Amino acid sequence: MTTSLHPGGPLVMLDDLQLTLGSAAGPVNILRGISLEIGAGEAVSVVGPSGSGKSTLMMVLGGLERPSSGKVRIDGVDLGDLDEDSLARLRRARIGIVFQSFHLLPTMTALENVAIPLELDRRVDAFTAAAEALATVGLDHRRMHYPSQLSGGEQQRVAIARAFILGPKLLLADEPTGNLDGATGSLVIDCLFDQHARHGTTLVLVTHDPAIAERCDRQIRLMDGRIVEDRRMARGRIAGIGRTG
Amino acid sequence: MHGLGVFLGCLVLGVTAIAAIGSVAASVTTAIKEDARDLLGGDAEVRLAYRSANSSEREFLTQSGSLAEVATMRAMARTEDGTRRSLIELKAVDAAYPLYGEVELSPPQRLDTALSRRGQAYGAAVDPAILARLGLAVGDRIKIGEAILQIRATIVREPDAATGGLIFGPRVLISAEGLGETGLIRPGALVNHHYRLRLSPGVDPAAWANSARAAFPEAGWQIRSFSEASPSLQRLLDRVGQFLSLVGLTALLVGGVGVGNAVGNYIAGKTVTIATLKCLGASNRLLFATYLIEVLALAIASIAVALVLGALAPVVAAPLLRGALPLAIRFAIHPAPLALAATFGLLTTLIFSLWPLAGVGRISAGALFRDTVDRTGRRIPPAILATTAVLVAGLAGLAVATAHDQKVALWFVGGALAAFGLFRMAGAVLLWVARRLGRPRRPALRLALATLHRP
Incomplete structure (x- = not known):
């Protein structure tokens, strides 16, 4: 059991998280006893080599994968108590996700893509709010364009607008600049941190880029499904980023 | 809607067959009644x-x-x-x-x-x-x-x-x-x-x-x-009508397999979209309903086309039957056989679509984090199984209830169920044999066998 560093209660709490998947070659331990607390409004980078369990950790945090054992609490809610539809409602209300490959719906315009979470939430002002969100990421002029008509950076900014549209308490970003060139990636990361600051959202960000990790308040390093390092950054959120490839 | 052309084709053909047979039979029956004194x-x-x-x-x-x-x-x-x-x-x-x-x-x-x-x-x-x-x-x-x-x-x-x-x-x-x-x-x-x-x-x-x-x-x-006036002609018409209706229903059932495959492939092509929507907070129930509505809308459009074609069948059949029947077949819309054909079409669509649509629930959204969306588990939810059973019973009941000879219709239903069971068993045997044939030396043969039984 971890000792809480967050007097108001952590937004994310993982307790002895284990995840084992079956395979033809036998059971594979993906996550091995991860315990972790993340406070509200924190920006946390998750780093580590491929296969260390970063993506799986994000899936568990998003309620998209159930752990084999251990507890996951997001904003005080024990995910183990929820069925699939309740998990979907929790994601809609409290969790935003930004993917490396953007995952915009190709048959919908930028505006419609951003409006999806609002529509799922049955908001009548879905398209007005979506247009405002697109304006905050500098894409007001591209709202009627389809994903195929947008550059990679523009697509990722649409995805960021979509992820923040319902003001989530937790934002999961999985290598958000992984498919972008350096300059575009820099713009996207600025956009991401700007939205994080604007909404006061807790940010958990998987990255291979040390410069991006440096901009976070805290860095967690995974290795073979375990946390091998958890350190607070000296001053977090330095201006400008570089890319390591 | 790409990839659903097979769906359209199968449904239109099957429903048209039933609607056309019913409309022609109804036209002949009407002609027998209208020309009864002449006959x-x-x-x-x-x-x-x-x-x-x-x-x-x-x-x-x-x-x-x-x-x-x-x-x-x-x-x-x-x-x-x-x-x-x-x-x-x-x-x-x-x-x-x-x-x-x-x-x-x-x-x-x-x-x-x-x-x-x-x-x-x-x-x-x-x-x-x-x-x-x-x-x-x-x-x-x-x-x-x-x-x-x-x-x-x-x-x-x-x-x-x-x-x-x-x-x-x-x-x-x-x-x-x-x-x-x-x-x-x-x-x-x-x-x-x-x-x-x-x-x-x-x-x-x-x-x-x-x-x-x-x-x-x-x-x-x-x-x-x-x-x-003409009991022998009416009897002949009833028998031929029933035989052709069962042939039409067979075509629709075979088409239903095509409908199921088309829906399955369509859902498979939408896995990333479905996974994304799940990540955005869409529930399985909402996604299932969304794609069910889409399938039903397509089915209704296909059935509408088929009903128009079926209703026009007497126009085509009249000159062909002129030499064979001592009757003048006049064109009229016969709602009863068209309604029956539409019901058969809708039931068949639902029966063969529900299982592939249930695949929506098996799409693992979290796999988007790995850029490889897959499906987990193969279990069909009990509610879907129960609904399918009710629909199959409904389709069988309708086929028997509307048949001229209920006994023949019962045999047909039993035969159809047995045929599907046998095909399923034959498929399982084929996979079992393919798994046990080992690894042939010829690459083409090895790949072909592997494709048969591997994911």
């Missing part, structure tokens, strides 16, 4: 086997309304020199025949003119098949019994042709006087006498039939009203 040759018919009506019976019939008398029997027609012969259905009519409808002849002429005596010979109107069979032409003579008759015309349309039972030979129409000349009417001759009546206005044929039976309880006559 029977009267409002009512009294049939006597092997004897004609006696004087008191004849008096009763004459007083009931206008009377036409017809005698039918099997006979042999020969060329004058006796070298060629043919079994025929001989029909002798009086001057009042036909009471309803018209006999059409070629070359066109009045029937009584064609059958009248000219010189030494009475006339005959014949089925064109006889001319070919005996090598004769209009104007030549044939010998029936002891009479020499001149062929004056061929029969184009005989309104009451469908009233009889089995027809063993081509028709030859002669006059009652001509029949007398043949010398075939002897004691013990297998002749049927038909007395057709145009009843006096206001007389109900069924009530009249009862009064005739009551008046002559010992007559041994068979009485039919026009409402049962």
Whole structure:
């Protein structure tokens, strides 16, 4: 059991998280006893080599994968108590996700893509709010364009607008600049941190880029499904980023 | 909606088949009812086997309304020199025949003119098949019994042709006087006498039939009203209609497999979209409903197209059936068979779509983090299994309930279920064999076998 560093209660709490998947070659331990607390409004980078369990950790945090054992609490809610539809409602209300490959719906315009979470939430002002969100990421002029008509950076900014549209308490970003060139990636990361600051959202960000990790308040390093390092950054959120490839 | 062309094709074909068969059968049934008096040759018919009506019976019939008398029997027609012969259905009519409808002849002429005596010979109107069979032409003579008759015309349309039972030979129409000349009417001759009546206005044929039976309880006559004008044709129609309906339903069920595959492939092509929507907070229930509505909308559009095609089928069938049926099929929309076809189509769509649609719930959204979206688990939710079972029972029940012969329909349902079971078993055996064949040396063969049984 971890000792809480967050007097108001952590937004994310993982307790002895284990995840084992079956395979033809036998059971594979993906996550091995991860315990972790993340406070509200924190920006946390998750780093580590491929296969260390970063993506799986994000899936568990998003309620998209159930752990084999251990507890996951997001904003005080024990995910183990929820069925699939309740998990979907929790994601809609409290969790935003930004993917490396953007995952915009190709048959919908930028505006419609951003409006999806609002529509799922049955908001009548879905398209007005979506247009405002697109304006905050500098894409007001591209709202009627389809994903195929947008550059990679523009697509990722649409995805960021979509992820923040319902003001989530937790934002999961999985290598958000992984498919972008350096300059575009820099713009996207600025956009991401700007939205994080604007909404006061807790940010958990998987990255291979040390410069991006440096901009976070805290860095967690995974290795073979375990946390091998958890350190607070000296001053977090330095201006400008570089890319390591 | 790409990839759903197969869905459209399968459903349109299957539903069109059922709607078309039902519409054509309904058109023929309607024509039988509308032309019932023509088909029977009267409002009512009294049939006597092997004897004609006696004087008191004849008096009763004459007083009931206008009377036409017809005698039918099997006979042999020969060329004058006796070298060629043919079994025929001989029909002798009086001057009042036909009471309803018209006999059409070629070359066109009045029937009584064609059958009248000219010189030494009475006339005959014949089925064109006889001319070919005996090598004769209009104007030549044939010998029936002891009479020499001149062929004056061929029969184009005989309104009451469908009233009889089995027809063993081509028709030859002669006059009652001509029949007398043949010398075939002897004691013990297998002749049927038909007395057709145009009843006096206001007389109900069924009530009249009862009064005739009551008046002559010992007559041994068979009485039919026009409402049962052509039971043999109706029976034939019911049987052929049922057979073709089951063929249509078979086509729809086979098409249903195509529908299922098309929906499965469509959902497979949407896995990233579905996974993304799940990540954005869409529930399985919402996604299932979304794609179910999409499938239903497509099904309704396909069924609508099929119903239009099926409703138009009688227009196409009418000229094709003109030679085969003694009826004029008129175009009309028949809602009942169209509604039945639509219900079959909708049930089949649901039965074969629900399982592939249940695949929405098996798409692992979290795999988007790995850029490889896959499906987890193969279990069909119990609610889907139960719904499918209810729908299958509904489809089977509808097929049996609407069948002319319920027993045949039950056998069909059992056969269809057994066939699906056997195909499933055959597939499992094929995979089992493929798994146990090992790894052949030839790469093409190895890859082909691996594709069969591996994910």
